[in-house]
Amino acid sequence: MxxxxxxxxxxxxxxxxxxxxxxxxxxxxxxxxxxxxxxxxxxxxxxxxxxxxxxxxxxxxxxxxxxxxxxxxxxxRVVVYLSAEYLLGxxxxxxxxxxxxxxxxxxxxxxxxxxxxxxxxxxxEPGLGNGGLGRLAACFMDSLATLEIPAIGYGIRYEFGIFDQEIEDGWQVEITDKWLQLGNPWEIARPEAAVLVKLGGHTESYTDEKGDYRVRWIPNNLVKGIPYDTPILGYKVSTANNLRLWKSEAAESFDFQRFNMGDYYGAVQNKVTSENLTKVLYPNDEQLQGKELRLAQQYFFVSCSLQDMIRIHLADNPSLENFHEHFAVQLNDTHPSIGVAELMRLLVDEHHYEWGKAWNITQATFSFTNHTLLPEALEKWSLPLFSQMLPRHLEIIYEINQRFLDQVRIKYPNDGDRLAQLSIIDEAGEKWVRMAYLATVGSHAINGVAALHSQLIKETILKDFYELWPEKFSNKTNGVTPRRWLVLSNPRLSNLISSRIGEGWIKNLDELKQLEPFADLAGFRQDWRQVKREVKQDLAHYIKAQSDLVVNPDSLFDVQVKRIHEYKRQHLNILHVIHLYLQIKNNPNLEISPRTFIYGGKAAPGYFIAKLIIKLINSVAEVVNNDPAIGDRLKVVFLSNYNVKFGQKVYPAADLSEQISTAGKEASGTGNMKFSMNGALTIGTLDGANIEIREEVGAENFFLFGLTTPEVEKTLAAGYQPWEYYNNYPDLKAVVDLINSGFFSHGDTELFRPLMDSLFGHDPYLVFADFQAYVDCQHQVGEAYKDQENWSRMAILNVARMGKFSSDRTIREYAEDIWAxxxxxxxxxxxxxxxx
Ligand code: GL4
Incomplete structure (x- = not known):
């Protein structure tokens, strides 16, 4: 046919x-x-x-x-997803x-x-993202297409995506990613749709032919944006939405004037600078690097995208008056939030709309998702840097701010503190542009990514805005696509599920509920374990190939894969490994459920403590894996270069999912959902979407430990004393003393000192405070694993109750509540x- x-x-x-x-x-x-x-x-x-x-x-x-x-x-209407990252796989x-x-x-x-x-x-794989935020954008694109929702994704075609990670002598080494080296068959360049983007220079005012006051921007640099399109197919529908990624090039491939004057290198320089814009992804997750090039990247892709949308719109409409009816633009965190000022500039300066009208269109167009509360991740740009690169945008932001603060004055007269707190420009000390505030003021809807996180947004970083406009705020709990994260990555389990309940669940994940009664059937549990065993065997082969370590597929696969960050507490996990090691050493006949601890994740190249955590994990692995007294009971493996491809192998093989961030710090998490969907049980804190996962699967099918968000806040406010935990908990003391003795560092007592100093000196993530609760909870996990029948039962129920965590559900909520x-x-x- x-x-x-x-x-x-x-x-x-x-x-x-x-x-x-x-x-x-x-x-x-x-x-x-x-x-x-x-x-x-x-x-x-x-x-x-x-x-x-x-x-x-x-x-x-x-x-x-x-x-x-x-x-x-x-x-x-068409949804436009503006995202600096897409971690497509x-x-x-x-x-x-x-x-x-x-x-x-x-x-x-x-x-x-x-x-x-x-x-x-x-x-x-196109690694055009750092972690959860970029991967969420990819899951959303999949769901938008599957739900047949008209959508365009806009982003940056980084020539070098997230670096490849190698481990040398236990340390992370970064290798340049070269995903485009051998060609990319999925993209089509559309040079005929190129656009020009201005940068730098100054502004001038003038009076137009009608006598109206206007401003024009005289840039000192012009960069060309070339779109590269990639189709994003829906599942068994005919929709294939477009992902349009921009590459920067010099506007003129050669500066002839300079060349004629004999300045050959000066002429080439402009070409080099322009092409640099989309060269490389900044490899920081949850950390702002206030670099000029990063701001240029953000502005570049946002300007290209808005100009492209305006072109599309005007092809069919006489004016931009109904632009917001045509496009609903979602800002994926603050990275594209300069779009608020850029759309105003395009409407006011280039299309001569009156300010008030332009503002209404802008606000009706944008909505904003916040993805983190960590202060070090909140984007702000120093005023001098900003004005140098985007002089016109700074003027526009001042105007937006002034009009906004006038409104605030009406509602709260004589409240200078409130004005200072709400101002888009932070003027206490050095001056900054606060991008989250610009996004909030310029959007008609603001959301967080899990129930707890959305609540904390309202109580903390955007509290004053919430008081002004409570109706703008909502929650949209994240989800993941079951196509990639179950059908593609775990065909064995998918086939087993479909053999009993049909294939409807692939598009309607709530249908997994029909699996619940099977949890009580011994035969089904047997089949379930068989699948798990085979998938674990596959991962064991992979581990053998990568690290030459033999692991036992019948041991409990205890997995933590995600970016390395202190708040995610990979160090808490390794402290537990050391604790188990000590237990066996002190009691050689100890019978425990054999475990394989599997870690994976990249550290930002400049994040020293995160890199030291990787080194500690590898150092512990070296000792534990080679100690004959331990035998098969414990194995520790750090798999290098965790990425989407590797994720597809590891989620299906996990028995235990480590979701152990300090409560209040992980906005949502999405790995937590992928694990559960593949039948791993979770050990976790009451953080991010863990809370909702636990609600869905049932408290009895989830291993909960640790301080709650209010307890974390209270502990910190009271002046957290790590030494007290160290002195009061002998198990913790033994573990810490062993590290400090140089046992894992060939006698070097200095190697891990910076990490220990931070745990004892200043640790807002409360590792020691949660240690004992974690160890106790892990003990319960080990005991539970001994009863394989019940473990399988719990695993089946986890999967059966995962319907909520399909990104299809998330996208439906955005479509109904925000995008209409x-x-x-x-x-x-x-x-x-x-x-x-
Ligand atoms: C993140 C959050 O840390 C993570 O919890 C969340 O799941 C993800 C998608 O919403 O966004 N925020 C940043 S920044 N990076 C993330 O992965």
Whole structure:
């Protein structure tokens, strides 16, 4: 069957669209020859991957083009997701699932003498994000398409994404990511849709021909933005939304004037500076690096995107008056929040709208999601830096601020403190532009990403704004896509589930509820354990290949994978490992559930303590794994280069999910959901979405420990004394003393001192305060694991109760409460049969 049934020219199955095994094989060979320029005999595995990727891309192009064509032709609202990060993960496997082509393609690949899984593994993932925030954007794109919601994702096409991590002598080493080196078959460049972005310079006022006062911006630099488009397919629908990522280039590839004057290097300089803009992703999660280039990146992609939207809008509308009816723009954290000032500039300066009207359009367009409360992550830009790069935007922000503060004055007369607290410009001491405030003032809706976090936003960082506009604030608990995080990453479990309750759950995750009665069936539990055993075996092979360590698939796989950060407390986890080690050493016959501790995660390159935590984990691993007295009872492994691909292997294999952040610090977490969805039980604090996960799965199926958010606050306010915990808890003292003795550092008593100093000196994350509760809770975990029947029961119930944590549910809530948007069904018929 061909997609195109209306084109009379296509008599036989088209090699670019046909779906039979024979056609797929022919297409594969054809693409290998004509696109890669290789015969099968000399083709590398990567060539074969490319040929296959193009074969699949051909089969989704009609969907992609029809989708954008349909959006152009209907006047439905379109969601625009503005995000500096998209942590997409490899496309090939996901596209096969979403197209429903896994089986025929597998057969075609095999009959061509290749292996599908091997080819899928070759794909370099686009690591265009740091962690949860970027990955959430990717899950949202998947859900938007699956729910057939018109959407465009805009972002940055970083030439170098998140660095690759290697471990040398226990330390993290960063290697440049080169995801584009061998070509990217999923993107199409659209140089014809390039836009220009101004930077620097100064502003001038003038009077226009109608006698109106106006401002123009005379920049000292101009950069060109080239869009690169990637299709994002929905699951078994015809929607393929567009992800448009911008690459910067010099506006003129050569500065001829300078060249003619003999300044060759000066002329090339401009080209180099412009191209630098989208060179590299800043590798910090939850930490602001107030670098000029970062602000330039943010402004660049936001300006490109807004100009693109205006072009699209004006193609079909006489004016921008109804711009907000056309686009609902979601700001993914403050990174794109300069968009508020940029849209005002475009409307007022370039399209000559009166301020009040422009402001109404702007506010009706934007909504803002906050993703963190950590003070070091809250974006602010120093005024001098800001005015140098964006002089016109600073003027606009001053005007926005003045008008906003006038409103505040009416509501709270004579309240100078409140004005200072609410001001977008922080003027106490050095002056700063507070980006979260700009986003809040410029948006009609503001949300947090889990119930607790949304509540804390209202009580802390945006308290005064909440008092002004309580109706703007809401919660949208995060979710993850079950397509990538269950169907693709855990086919064994997915098949087991579908064999009992059908496949409806893939699009409607609430249907997993139907699994609940199976938790009581011994036969099903047996099958469940069998699947888990096989998946753990796979991970064990991977561990052996990467680190040469043999781990026992029957041991409890206790996993913590996420960015390395003190608030996430990987160090609390390793203290527990040392505690178990000591227990066995002191009592050689101790019977415990054998455990394999698995860690993975990257530290920001400049975050010394996080890097030292990695070193400590590896140092403990070295001792524990090589101590014959421990045998098979404990193994510790730090797997390098944790990324989406690796996540797909590790979530399915986990028995225990470590979600042990200090209460109040993890906005939501999304790894916690992926683990649970794959049947791991959680050990966790009452933080972020853990609270809601526990509510859903039932307190009896969740291992809870630790201080609550109010207790954390109280402990800190009372003047937290780590020494007291050290002196009062002998288990803690023994662990700390062992580290300090140089036992894990070949006698070096200085190596881990900075970490110990921070735990004893200034530790806002209260590691020692939660240590004993954590150890006790871990003891319960170990005991519970001994009863495999009950453990399986709990695991099944975890999965059965995960419906809430599908990103489909999250997106539906945004669509209803914030975007006011409806699905649009895409038809697969050829819309332009004869190329008209
Ligand atoms: C984060 C939060 O830390 C994380 O809890 C949350 O799940 C994620 C997506 O909402 O956003 N905020 C930042 S910054 N990085 C994150 O991963």
């Amino acid at each position: 061909a997609f195109n049934t209306t084109n009379p020219l296509i008599q036989v199955e088209d090699d670019r669209t046909g779906l039979s095994v024979e056609t797929l094989k022919r297409a594969l060979a054809d693409n290998l020859f004509y696109l890669q320029g290789k015969f099968p005999g000399i083709a590398t595995k990567h060539d074969c991957y490319m040929a296959l990727a193009y074969t699949i891309r051909d089969r989704l192009l009609q969907r992609w083009l029809n989708t954008s064509q349909t959006y152009l032709n209907c006047d439905n 490899p496309h090939l496997g996901n596209n096969l699932i979403n197209l429903g082509l896994w089986e025929p393609v597998k057969q075609a690949v095999e009959e061509s003498g290749l292996n599908l899984e091997e080819l899928i593994n070759i794909e370099e 948007i409806k699905p649009v069904v895409i038809e697969l018929e050829d819309l332009c049969p004869d190329g008209q």
